[in-house]
Amino acid sequence: MRFVLKTNYGRDIDIFKHRAHAAWYIVLIGLLIIAPLFLDVFYETQLTELFIWAIAGAGLMLLVGYTGLVSLGHVAFMALGAYIHAILYSRGWPLVLSIPASAIMTGGIGVLIGVASLRMTGIYLAIATLAFAMIVEKVLAHWPALTGGHSGFRVDDPTLFGLSLDSSTAYYYTCLTVLLFVFLAVINLLRSPTGRSFIAVRDSEISAQALGVNLLRTKTLAFALSAALTGLAGALYAHRIGFLFPDAFTIMTSIMLLMLVVVGGLGSLHGVVFGAFFITIVPQIIAIVRDWLPTELVQRGGLEPLTFGAVLILFLVFEPLGFYGRWVKVRLFFSQFPLYRKKTFLRQKSYLKTERVH
Amino acid sequence: MLEAEGISVSFGGVHAIQDLSFKVEKGEIFSIMGPNGAGKTTVFNLISRFYDVDEGRIAFEGEDITKVSPHAIARKGIARTFQNVELFEHETVLKNLLIAQHIHKKTSVLTEFLFTPKVRKQEIAFRRKAEDVIDLLHLQNYRETTVDSLPFGIRKIVEIGRALCMDPKLLLLDEPSSGLNPEESEDLSFWIEDINEDLGITIVMVEHDMNLIGQVSNRVLAMADGKELTTGNPEEVRVHPDVVDAYLGT
Numbered sequence: 001m002r003f004v005l006k007t008n009y010g011r012d013i014d015i016f017k018h019r020a021h022a023a024w025y026i027v028l029i030g031l032l033i034i035a036p037l038f039l040d041v042f043y044e045t046q047l048t049e050l051f052i053w054a055i056a057g058a059g060l061m062l063l064v065g066y067t068g069l070v071s072l073g074h075v076a077f078m079a080l081g082a083y084i085h086a087i088l089y090s091r092g093w094p095l096v097l098s099i100p101a102s103a104i105m106t107g108g109i110g111v112l113i114g115v116a117s118l119r120m121t122g123i124y125l126a127i128a129t130l131a132f133a134m135i136v137e138k139v140l141a142h143w144p145a146l147t148g149g150h151s152g153f154r155v156d157d158p159t160l161f162g163l164s165l166d167s168s169t170a171y172y173y174t175c176l177t178v179l180l181f182v183f184l185a186v187i188n189l190l191r192s193p194t195g196r197s198f199i200a201v202r203d204s205e206i207s208a209q210a211l212g213v214n215l216l217r218t219k220t221l222a223f224a225l226s227a228a229l230t231g232l233a234g235a236l237y238a239h240r241i242g243f244l245f246p247d248a249f250t251i252m253t254s255i256m257l258l259m260l261v262v263v264g265g266l267g268s269l270h271g272v273v274f275g276a277f278f279i280t281i282v283p284q285i286i287a288i289v290r291d292w293l294p295t296e297l298v299q300r301g302g303l304e305p306l307t308f309g310a311v312l313i314l315f316l317v318f319e320p321l322g323f324y325g326r327w328v329k330v331r332l333f334f335s336q337f338p339l340y341r342k343k344t345f346l347r348q349k350s351y352l353k354t355e356r357v358h
Numbered sequence: 359m360l361e362a363e364g365i366s367v368s369f370g371g372v373h374a375i376q377d378l379s380f381k382v383e384k385g386e387i388f389s390i391m392g393p394n395g396a397g398k399t400t401v402f403n404l405i406s407r408f409y410d411v412d413e414g415r416i417a418f419e420g421e422d423i424t425k426v427s428p429h430a431i432a433r434k435g436i437a438r439t440f441q442n443v444e445l446f447e448h449e450t451v452l453k454n455l456l457i458a459q460h461i462h463k464k465t466s467v468l469t470e471f472l473f474t475p476k477v478r479k480q481e482i483a484f485r486r487k488a489e490d491v492i493d494l495l496h497l498q499n500y501r502e503t504t505v506d507s508l509p510f511g512i513r514k515i516v517e518i519g520r521a522l523c524m525d526p527k528l529l530l531l532d533e534p535s536s537g538l539n540p541e542e543s544e545d546l547s548f549w550i551e552d553i554n555e556d557l558g559i560t561i562v563m564v565e566h567d568m569n570l571i572g573q574v575s576n577r578v579l580a581m582a583d584g585k586e587l588t589t590g591n592p593e594e595v596r597v598h599p600d601v602v603d604a605y606l607g608t
Contacts, residue, residue, distance in 0.1 A: 012485070196457045210444075
């Protein structure tokens with residue numbers, strides 16, 4: 001076991017709790033930097049995709065895991081980010097401007113949706129955001145002058161200051177850089193008063209209010225930031241798929257994103273990475289397993305949603321804190337070995353919580 | 359300091375509060391007592407602006423607060439606790455105390471994204487304040503414990519600590535002793551006196567425990583069925599015929 005001697009309050013504010021902690025992350029980032037040297041293109045693009053999912057996941061995690069609001073419409077923000085970026089880029093905006101612009105504009109749309117729908121909570125909010133996603137999908141399909149409609153929209157190859165980012169390696173580094181900045185920004189936000197006010201709203205709206213947190217403002221801010229990050233991921237995704245069409249952004253993507261945050265572990269950024277890993281690897285595993293399954297089953301389709309659904313249910317029943325929760329337990333097991341007590345994580349009976357105003 | 363003039367509120371056909379007036383002076387400990395359903399907590403919810411008054415007005419430091427929005431009440435300097443404890447359960451005690459300093463934040467989202475030195479300085483100032491409260495209420499052992507694994511008695515104390523972190527001028531305590539054992543209740547009475555005398559915070563509390571009321575409060579408002587029975591010092595109120603009636607029935 002490790003005991004960290006803290007001699008000033010800064011130690012609790014720092015991102016890394018001790019040297020070894022920082023060292024592990026430096027090793028991880030170092031590995032990611034040298035990975036393209038020995039990985040082949042397939043794995044490289046898979047990792048790039050994982051980074052993009054992680055960015056979108058960080059956005060949704062802010063909303064679902066930290067503010068306690070649910071959204072089934074995040075695919076719409078991803079689509080908006082992708083289309084806005086692709087359109088601006090095709091009109092000659094440089095990449096360094098059009099990507100942030102698409103994130104900001106998506107965030108702005110998030111504010112509008114937030115103001116309109118955040119008086120609702122729970123299932124009602126889920127339905128409202130779902131409706132929003134459907135509207136966006138229809139608009140994208142039926143505005144051919146701007147979006148190309150069903151015939152699609154070709155995304156120009158990415159270039160940065162005259163340097164082509166079209167190769168899978170260059171794009172890998174682009175997405176990795178953006179991901180690191182996004183994570184740093186989100187970590188910073190979460191150790192600041194604004195991040196804490198999100199948590200306050202999640203755990204008890206009534207006392208958040210009594211402590212001076214403006215509920216509507218805080219929720220709208222969370223929604224906007226969440227939308228902006230998802231839009232940013234969408235913009236990166238646009239180059240990843242190279243060709244945009246409305247069917248690339250269906251409700252299934254929203255559900256995948258929600259899966260990502262739940263299976264990864266609500267309320268943790270580690271969970272975002274675990275979740276992103278999960279949703280990129282599962283389709284690959286299915287593709288491999290498919291060869292061994294009877295043909296009638298495979299041809300019927302729906303294997304992927306079925307697997308995702310089953311895994312989601314298993315997690316909700318057996319490990320509501322997701323992969324992150326499991327990771328915490330495994331880590332504790334080794335750090336206390338051989339003194340680990342099985343009951344440490346026994347779920348405690350909590351006091352009855354009612355909806356009424358106390 | 360706090361003044362209610364002829365406030366009334368009803369929910370459907372239930373007249374929860376009828377024409378209630380009282381005045382809390384700066385620096386005193388003012389208790390509100392009464393049988394269940396008398397409307398004590400409703401009074402708090404009116405002051406916190408969770409409910410709207412139907413008639414009458416509430417003023418704090420001479421300013422009418424009957425139309426102020428609920429989240430703005432904290433900024434005026436009014437903090438409160440809840441009867442059944444409303445802490446942020448999935449977070450540590452320390453985090454709860456830090457969240458409570460939200461109204462004192464001076465940084466914007468943009469600087470927080472970058473975690474500028476100003477944000478760090480503010481974080482350290484918040485932490486100092488939280489540590490002061492931890493020292494006052496002896497919460498050192500629970501700093502890193504998440505609230506959902508704390509016993510109820512400690513949660514009540516943490517909630518008082520959280521209210522103190524706001525640096526309030528007026529503290530509303532909703533049944534601070536309910537769910538505490540006699541020993542904890544006694545500690546509580548000392549803390550309430552300390553908070554009042556050393557920190558100079560005016561306290562209004564809803565309470566059932568006559569012992570606690572007698573020990574700490576300067577004046578008591580007794581109410582039943584949403585109406586005032588009497589107001590006076592604890593000894594007078596305890597033997598007032600209407601109060602005895604309300605508790606024992608006729």
